[in-house]
Amino acid sequence: MSKLPLSYYQQEDVVFLARDLIGKKLCTCINGEFTAGIITETEAYRGWGDRACHAHSGRRTPRTEIMYQNGGVAYMYLCYGIHHLFNIITNKDESADAVLVRAIEPTDGIDTMLRRRNMDEIKPRLSSGPGSMSKSLGLELIHYGEPLDGEMIWVEKVSEKLHSDKIIATTRIGIDYAGEDALLPWRFYKADSAFVSKR
DNA sequence: GACAAGATTCGCT
DNA sequence: GCGAATCTTGTCG
Numbered sequence: 001m002s003k004l005p006l007s008y009y010q011q012e013d014v015v016f017l018a019r020d021l022i023g024k025k026l027c028t029c030i031n032g033e034f035t036a037g038i039i040t041e042t043e044a045y046r047g048w049g050d051r052a053c054h055a056h057s058g059r060r061t062p063r064t065e066i067m068y069q070n071g072g073v074a075y076m077y078l079c080y081g082i083h084h085l086f087n088i089i090t091n092k093d094e095s096a097d098a099v100l101v102r103a104i105e106p107t108d109g110i111d112t113m114l115r116r117r118n119m120d121e122i123k124p125r126l127s128s129g130p131g132s133m134s135k136s137l138g139l140e141l142i143h144y145g146e147p148l149d150g151e152m153i154w155v156e157k158v159s160e161k162l163h164s165d166k167i168i169a170t171t172r173i174g175i176d177y178a179g180e181d182a183l184l185p186w187r188f189y190k191a192d193s194a195f196v197s198k199r
Numbered sequence: 200g201a202c203a204a205g206a207t208t209c210g211c212t
Numbered sequence: 213g214c215g216a217a218t219c220t221t222g223t224c225g
Contacts, residue, residue: 078221080207081219141220174207210217
């Protein structure tokens with residue numbers, strides 16, 4: 001329908017974008033199988049001055065290289081050797097900002113998602129939590145660098161508007177190593193959704 | 200070239 | 213609630 005254009009991702013405020021992405025629809029079409037869901041949980045990572053970010057303070061490695069591109073591409077990486085995490089690169093060249101998508105509420109291709117997760121009924125566990133979410137949508141390392149206005153991965157605007165008081169802001173998860181930056185309220189989730197990772 | 204650690208999840212006690 | 217699974221990446225020698 002209305003695929004968000006690359007210019008959307010290139011807005012400067014990654015924290016605003018992380019919040020704005022809640023309630024939008026994340027779609028993938030992988031191996032001809034279409035799956036999609038409403039984004040219910042995100043986290044913002046800022047390249048400069050955020051120790052939790054892989055590319056903090058200009059840190060540059062082959063893995064983080066993609067983060068220095070213009071916004072609107074996927075940054076995939078493997079965590080704990082098992083989980084493929086999906087991030088959206090935002091902002092302009094050299095900024096290294098990103099939004100981690102942590103959970104969605106399935107809307108399309110649910111049979112496919114269940115099969116990918118080896119489950120036989122819908123539970124929040126199906127697509128809540130960054131590893132599970134990626135797996136249900138079929139996202140893997142090979143999608144590293146994939147543009148978000150292409151045929152494989154994209155985000156759509158949804159007609160229904162989300163009231164701002166339905167979005168909760170809190171601290172990010174699993175980044176204790178980041179010291180004081182772990183306290184920043186850069187995790188956002190939809191208050192009334194069961195599809196949110198807890199802890 | 201080797202090694203430690205990680206933006207997690209699942210199953211078992 | 214606790215701990216294993218599992219492998220890429222970055223750092224150090």
